[in-house]
Amino acid sequence: MSLIDRYIQEVGRHLPRKNRADIKAELRSSMVDNLEDRYGSDPTESKVADFLKEFGKPREVAASYFPEGQYLIGPSLYPLFRMIAWIVVSAVLGAQVLAWGIAIFVAGESFSALEIFGSLLNSIPVSLGWLVITFIILQRFDVKPELDDEPWDPRSLPQINENEDIKRGELIFGLVFGILILVLVTFFPQWIGFVTTPGGKFYPNPVLIQHLGWIKVSLLSGIVLEIYLLWKGNWSLIPRIVKIAVNLLSIGVLALLVQGHNAWLAARASTGFFEAIEAISGIKDGGWELVGMQGFRLAFVIALIVTVIETLAMFYRMARGKIQTRTIKNLPPVSA
């Protein structure tokens, strides 16, 4: 019976400690009963091996005793986990963007794109990791959320396609604005800048001129998407994904511009907004240039924050839309 005992031991390895000894004893007793019934009291090793093969792999036999134990986060906890994971990722990203905005604009610090990417690569997995650990513990203690017990009214279900229609006016405004900016940066790049003193000389923004290529690519991709949406008349999955990709490109270009302005200002020892204001009074030379560049940086930081929030909202809407569509498809037939 050594094969049987080795088999039982292997099944036991995959069973939870609670009830393990009891299940092993019952399994052994039942298996020996079955073997004796089939092959008598002294079966050959090959007969036992055949019998065990038929019985199933030890891990699978163990799993059939505790189907819930096969999940790190089981089906009853997963919807809650997914909802909280979205909230956590959005909150971490939002807090990080806010912190960068304050650090860059108020404290006058500068970050490289690599630093920003590195810190995101750290903060998001860490926060998600803690969330997963928390849910694994909840799963181990068999905690079940009571989200489904809330009463609900079918009439409160969201309207189908409500969010799918495009807002034509908004789209046309964005398109016209995008084309104007594209024409400006393509044919009159020397006009992008500011007047250094009221009625004085015009100062082209050197950072914008340096990154003109990327700015054009970003603007052009947005314009192409908006033309496609006007032609199609509604949102679907592919345009949503393309929109997110366009937004991610814009975030990259805006981050590049913010970083460029930081470097420009740092080279002139002007890292904070108040220093730039101070420079106007003539204590430092070129005060208006510093204020102008600070103004551009502020605009780009705001644009960056708005674009990040818009992209997160799109991610959220896409995920929510997917859940709703799945729920509608999976509805059981109506019973009386």
Place this chain on the structure above:
Amino acid sequence: MFNMMMKKTISEQYLKLTQELRRGILVLAALSQLKEEKYGYALISSLAEQGLDIDQGTLYPLLRRLESQGLLQSEWNVEGSRPRRYYVISPEGSRTLVDLASEWRNLTNVMEKLLDDISSEGEQNESN
């Protein structure tokens, strides 16, 4: 080659479907046979004798689940050739069995009506 693969897939699919169908009646079958106490393998043999083959890997966990739900009671008996765990239906299990049996009869009546056309189609195919 393709036909062989298709046949294999269809037979695997059929096997899964029949397993699913049987899984639904296991609780009723097990409860019906445990008015007198039996150990796991004796229950399997008893059901097999009456024409219902049950996979052992399915039945043993099921018995434990029914016990944890209060529908069965169990205790170890060390008097025979080896210790065995004996199961018997609980009072709550008996009440559930009556309800489930009634539900089963309703279902079989409905299913008989639903499958009536299919039986006559099968007979026609055989005669052709």
